[in-house]
């Protein structure tokens with residue numbers, strides 16, 4: 001194909017443009033997935049779906065804020081009748097959108113050894129990555145009665161064959177690139193040189209990348225891309241730099257990031273004129289005790305407060321919520 005590996009940063013020429021009037025928008029994405037112990041070795045089973053009913057409150061909350069969330073669903077979620085009912089009902093009303101999220105270790109066919117390197121789907125042999133993807137893609141179409149256009153690799157695990165696979169499956173948008181993060185120490189991708197701006201993966205402009213938004217804040221923010229890789233092995237220096245306001249990396253998520261920090265990050269994204277700002281969270285954080293970020297009822301309310309505050313801040317600065325449908329209509333081909 002006329003394109004490149006999604007592991008390589010794109011050239012400036014690949015940057016996507018949006019029609020006039022689109023301005024800056026914010027997209028709320030939810031990694032909708034089973035609960036599992038994030039610190040335990042990967043396993044085919046032993047996960048839970050007890051948080052799924054809690055998605056209903058989140059959906060209502062989003063609708064009250066005028067936000068249409070993008071649920072990136074994985075295999076166990078697609079098997080859950082409760083998930084299909086809650087999300088399917090929102091989809092039918094046009095109040096939410098759906099995408100594909102591949103967690104290879106819980107997704108058939110199970111032909112690989114389950115371990116950390118193989119938890120990045122893009123690291124699997126091309127045929128196995130594609131077989132897992134198509135099982136999931138078909139299951140979503142059958143269960144939700146809609147053809148998802150968006151993909152996120154679980155653990156941001158793109159690989160050298162992912163672009164081809166996505167194009168052949170009719171996926172129009174990928175949102176697996178977590179710019180400014182490097183997972184190579186655990187056999188994952190290195191996105192430290194990838195941009196935050198949306199870009200075309202291929203010259204035919206059939207596959208658009210929407211990186212997750214993680215900005216640098218602080219006096220050295222323009223140098224963040226160069227300094228952060230060097231700080232990987234110096235976590236204490238990194239934390240001093242962040243506390244002293246020299247350099248802080250702020251992923252736009254309520255998970256482990258305070259609303260105050262997120263607003264500093266939001267300011268950077270707005271100042272930089274980023275056309276699409278991508279927020280993310282994991283569905284198990286919508287209930288108590290499944291992720292390190294939401295352990296108590298108080299922390300759950302803080303998560304909702306974060307969304308209210310940060311989305312309110314964007315709205316106040318003219319950054320309206322957007323949808324995949326709107327992005328598809330608004331990107332210049």
Ligand SMILES: [Zn+2]
Nearest residue numbers: 031033154155
């Ligand atoms: Zn995930």
